[in-house]
Amino acid sequence: MDLVIVESPAKAKTIERYLGDGYKVLASYGHIRDLDPGEGSVDPKNDFAQKWTIDGQARSRVQELSKAAKEADRIILATDPDREGEAISWHLANVLRDQRGLAKLPMSRVVFHEVTKSAVLEAMANPRDINDELVHAYLARRLLDYLVGYTLSPVLWRKLPGARSAGRVQSVALRLICQREVEIESFVPLHYWSVEADLEFDGKRGLTAKLEHADGRKLGREDITSEETAQAYVARISSQGMRVEAVKTTPRQNKPAAPFTTSTLQQEAARKLRFSAKRTMQTAQRLYEAGHITYMRTDGTSLSKDAVADIRGMIEKEFDAKHLPNSPRMFGAKNPNAQEAHEAIRPTTINRKPGSIKLEGDQERLYSLIWKRTMACQMANAEYLDTRIDLRTLDGTLGLGATGRVMTFGGFMDLYHEGLDDQEEEQDNRLPKINEGEEAKVHEARDIAHTTKPPARFTEATLVKELERLGIGRPSTYASIISVLEDRGYVRLDQRRFFAEDTGRVLSVFLDAFFHTYVAYDFTAELERKLDRITNGELDWLEVMREFWTGFEKAVDATSELRVRDVIDVLDRELDQHLFPVTEENPEPRKCPACGTGMLGLRIAKNGGFVGCSNYPECNHTKNLGKSSDGEASDLPRELGPDELGRMISLKTGRFGPYLERVADEGEKPHRVSVPKDLSLENLSLDMALKLITMPRQVGIHEDQPIMANLGRYGPYLSHGNKNAKLAGTLEALEIGMNLAVEKLANAKEKMPATELGNHTNGKMITLKSGRFGPYVQMDKVMANIPKATDPKEVTLAMAIELIDKKMAKGGAKTTKTRAGAKKSAKK
Structure with a gap:
């Protein structure tokens, strides 16, 4: 009998079923040992010798594994196929060989990138030894993190009381978030104007063009800096006609994105599913262990030849011939490191369409995203026609331009399109057929005021993207980096944006001032590259450790004479603006x-x-530093600014919480809207207030019916005909575009329209309806749920009367509670 050791019990059951008799598969439940939590577990003076310890829970697992190993002919280590998985196998090998009677037991390592029968059997047929380079890269990373944490933390406790700890990579990520706060605080808004005109051709055709040239020079986006100048251009445009100088139509194509890597999966799941990096990785881990997707920790974008052939076959089956390119797409590598050899994340069997396998909740949503992205990457390009129309005033002094884009073939976008960060979704903008030389009348010209915006705070998606761009950390570590920053209270996630807390700002300034080298982006990225070179066998891991420790120890020693007063002076100066x-x-x-x-x-x-x-x-x-007081209404009421008609909008608080109020026109009542609880009062802008006060919002027209975004009793939602789709939050309701709205509605169930079944024996009408908790029948204020086993379409009047009568017998009619206390106090 052979003993196979994997990491998780879910994977153990699946693999034991694949292997059959002659194998026993057990789980290690991840790492079985780690560095001793006390000080001195790594000794830099003795070639970085380590003290490893097995905690209480792991000890019982080691005993179980040792017992099974003594009955086995050999041990097969089948942990995950990456650096961390290799480290777990290395720990298992060392611990088990130390057990009595196991020192000479044959032991080998196997790896597979998908939990399918063919992949597992192929791995079993090709065992190898433990990869020393991968283990050395793991040791270097783990020991560096330990040394930084245990050496830097005492310095923080002495020089910066209140600081909890600092990590090697987390501190650099924190610096990114804090620097963005500094950029926002120091941002000086610029006011500028644009000018546009509505033009008419023959009284039938029309378009809107923007002013782009004036008096022989091209106007930049922010070149018109005064309202007077803008109004002067408006007057000049309005006083004369326009002539078409040129019409140019250019065909363009959009290529599909590469299949998912760990990083791009985290980014897209954050954009489309509102998943945190941690939630994405936990869900992907379960999908992998169940055999539904390939290994989810990878930097590679390649697909196997067999997978590509299967995908192309599926495209041919599901779409017309035009959606299948003549030849397969090949995606090149971006990051030259050891994990690049792994395939991209894809379904193990592309024929398993979303909905055809039993998945629920997060797993169903993430699998659908992976399946669509994988299919799309091998589909044909999307095709567009871009049209550019250049016009000039009849006196030749002013030039205007109009651009339009029309999709002529959806290609891969008929199935999937990649989400966007901090930018608007592209919309089709069809222009009328205009010929060169035609003249147009100016129906209306106008100036539009704009204000430049500060850089946006990071979302999880944009933070992951920036970390990857800078080479800080590795995609497999991003989830833990973000979690640590939140857990320690250094940052908070509000409206899906990262805000640096005061404690995080103070810590980041301290590290930047006194340990600048070790929170510098270039230094951290270069160290990551060295760790990758260790993985590839190009550098000696102990040399890298010695080089780092020599400089870091000197930096720590240099702070020994640092006075707390000196620290305070630096912090006070650097945080002045904040x-x-x-x-x-x-x-x-x-x-x-x-x-x-x-x-x-x-x-x-x-x-x-x-x-x-x-x-x-x-x-x-005194005033304490710490978490901000978002959500408190102590500074209310607060004027946010006027709307386009000059009516002031204010943020106020009342009996039922904070609300927005717009000053009423004469003879009318003020318009008031409650502020949803998931919005930050401190960061509620005039722009957001204007959107809230004009809800519901029409997102667009689909299949001749409007798609509406609205805020309801149970939260934000989309509506389209008889369909409703729940939205993740208020911000999504205010900003969602057509593409994502159509996708969400496509996955929503159609709402059953209300149906009158007939009159009760008492003469009152009974109606069949669909609600938040399922279908029900209603008579006046009496409502009774339809049993789950009953198809709503099969409900008859007799069944409805019986349900209503049972509900009434239990006292099911809704009643209005009397505020007795209020009445009593009023009598006093």
Whole structure:
């Protein structure tokens, strides 16, 4: 009997079924040992010797594995096919060989990238030894993380009380988020104008063109910097006709994206499914272990020849011949590291369409995303016609332009299209047929005011994308990096955007000031490249460790003479704009509001940083640093600004919570809208308020019916005919575009229309309806659910009367509760 050891019990059951008699498959449940949590588990003076420990839970697993191994003829280590999986096999081999009677037992390593019978049997037929290079790369990474954490943390506790800890890669990711906050705080908005005109041809055809040239020069997007200049252009355009100078139509194509890597899967799942990186990886792990997808930790975009052939066959079956290119697509490698050899993430069997296998919830949604992306990558390009029309005023001084795009063939986009970050989705914009030399009348010209926006805060998708671009960490570590930052309270995720907390800002400034080299992007990326070179056998791992430790130890020693006062001065200076922003309402933010004479500054206590007055102890005014107070309404009411008709919109709070109010026209009541709970009051802008106050919003027209985004009693949703689709949050309802809306509605169940079944014996009408919790029958205020085993289409009037009568017997009619307490108090 051979003992096969894998990582998870779910995978163990599947593989044991594939292998049959003669094999026993057990799970290690991940790592069985780790560095001892105490100090001194890595000794830099002794070639970085390690002290490993097996915790309580792992000890019982080791005993179970050892017992089974003593009855086996050989041990086969079948953990995951990456650096971490190789490390688990290495630990298992070392621990089991130390057990009595197992030192000489044959032991081999096998790897497979998909949990299918053919892949497992092929791996079993090709065993190998444990890969020393992969193990050395793991050791270097794990030991570096340990040394940075255990060496830097005591420095933080002494010099920066309140700071919890700092990690090698997490600190660099934190710096990214904090630097974005600095960019936003220092951003100075620029006001500019654009000019556009509605033009008519023969009174039948029309288009809108934008001013692009004036008096012999090309106008940049932000070149018109005053309203007076913009209005002067409007007057000049309005006073004369226009002539078409050129019409150019260009065919263009869009290629499909490559199949998923770990990084792009995390990004797309964040955009389309609103999954965190951690949630994506946990779901993908379950899909892999169940044999539905290939291994989910990979940097590669290649597909096997057999997989490509199967995909092309499926495209031919599901679509017309034009959707299948003449030859397969090949996707090149981007990152030259050891995990590149893995295939991209794909379904193990492309014939298993979403919905054809038993999956629920997150697994169903993520599998559908992977299946569509895999199919799309081998489909034909999407085809467009781009049209450009150049016009000029009759006096030749002003030039206007109009552009249009029309999709002529959907190609891969008939199945799937990649999500976008911080930009609008492209929409078809069809222009009328216009000929060169035609003249047009100006129906209306207008100027439009704009304000430049600060850089957007990172979403999970854009943070992962930036980490990958800079070469910081590896895709398999992104989920844990983000989780650690959130768990330690250094950042928070609000409206799917990362905000740096005060504690995170303080820590990041400290590290940047006193350990700049080790949070520098280039240094961290170069270290990652060295770790990859260790994996490839190009560098000695101990040499890399020695080089790093020599410099890092000196940097730590240099802080020994650093006084806390010096730290405070640096932090106070670097965080000035964040802690003490100058505004029109508060031109002297450092002036103490309590005593009026003292100056506010950053102070450090054993529990962390706070803002205090220079007149202490005479003045005890303080303000704690920490998590922001988003959601508090202490600064309300607050004016947000006027709408396009000059009506002021304010953010207020009332009996039922915060709400928006728009000043009413004479003789009308103010328009009020509650602020959804998932929106941050502190970051509620005028633009967002305008969108909220005008809800519901028409997203577009699909199949001759409008798609509406709305905010309902149970949250935001889309509606289209008899279909409703739930949305992830208010922000999605305000911003969702047509492509994603159509996709969401396609996956939604059609809502059953209300049907009158007939009158009850008491003469009242009974109606069959569909609600949030399923189908039900209703008579006045009495509602009774249809049993789950009953098809709503089979419900008769007699059945409905019986359900209503049973409900009434139980006292099922809705009643309005009387506020007795309020009445009593009113009588007093």
